[in-house]
Amino acid sequence: MPSTFNTVDSEVALTHTTIHPVWVRIFHWINAAAVIAMCLSGWQVYEASPIFLAIRFPASIALGGWLGGALLWHFAVMWILVANFVAYLTLGVVTARLRKKFFPLGLRAIASDLVAALRGKLSHGDVSQYNAIQKLAYLVVIADIGIVVLSGLAIWKSVQLPLLRTLMGGYDNARIVHFFAISVLVGFFAIHVVMVALVPRSLLAMIRGR
Ligand code: HEM
Numbered sequence: 085m086p087s088t089f090n091t092v093d094s095e096v097a098l099t100h101t102t103i104h105p106v107w108v109r110i111f112h113w114i115n116a117a118a119v120i121a122m123c124l125s126g127w128q129v130y131e132a133s134p135i136f137l138a139i140r141f142p143a144s145i146a147l148g149g150w151l152g153g154a155l156l157w158h159f160a161v162m163w164i165l166v167a168n169f170v171a172y173l174t175l176g177v178v179t180a181r182l183r184k185k186f187f188p189l190g191l192r193a194i195a196s197d198l199v200a201a202l203r204g205k206l207s208h209g210d211v212s213q214y215n216a217i218q219k220l221a222y223l224v225v226i227a228d229i230g231i232v233v234l235s236g237l238a239i240w241k242s243v244q245l246p247l248l249r250t251l252m253g254g255y256d257n258a259r260i261v262h263f264f265a266i267s268v269l270v271g272f273f274a275i276h277v278v279m280v281a282l283v284p285r286s287l288l289a290m291i292r293g294r
């Protein structure tokens with residue numbers, strides 16, 4: 085039956101087509117490891133001078149052991165995070181992958197995919213295409229990492245970068261921006277990992293490419 089052949093052919097094509105090129109996979113996993121190390125060491129740094137007394141991070145979930153140790157981690161891993169992030173964005177723009185994967189993205193598509201998601205009817209059959217909610221979430225987290233880096237720079241080089249410091253609303257406000265941008269990142273991470281666990285085929289694609 086021709087239709088059977090078509091189905092088999094398209095399944096074979098799907099399993100042999102690369103969904104995420106190797107550079108995306110390398111950047112993604114380096115980014116995930118770097119973000120986790122930055123958060124854990126950042127929590128230890130925060131403990132030396134908490135912004136909100138009610139929000140504290142026990143040593144069991146922090147990295148570095150003490151302020152000096154945590155700063156060493158934070159200042160070492162930040163170079164990896166930033167270099168990796170800039171390379172991902174540059175290759176994404178140069179190869180037009182960012183545009184093709186995340187756009188077009190309209191309010192109508194977001195609203196209808198949100199309704200479908202809340203009803204548990206959002207399809208995850210084709211992991212090579214992101215739905216509107218995924219596109220939005222990935223774009224938000226990419227922009228958020230940009231804000232984390234810029235607010236971090238404003239805190240680290242506050243005197244040398246007065247314009248950035250002013251844009252962040254001053255040194256103390258830059259710490260608050262940094263804290264909330266990281267909170268968005270942690271919220272994304274929790275939902276992202278649950279979604280990946282619900283669609284394990286997407287994890288395979290992010291590991292082996294297809
Ligand atoms: C904070 C750390 C993380 C960030 C910021 C992050 C960010 C992203 C982004 C931006 C994408 C889209 C990439 C693209 O197509 O160019 C993505 C995809 C993906 N991520 Fe992560 N990720 C993180 C951690 C993780 C972890 C820990 C896992 C595994 C449990 C994971 C599994 C995946 C998978 C499987 C995809 C493809 C998902 C799909 O088909 O929808 N990520 N991630």
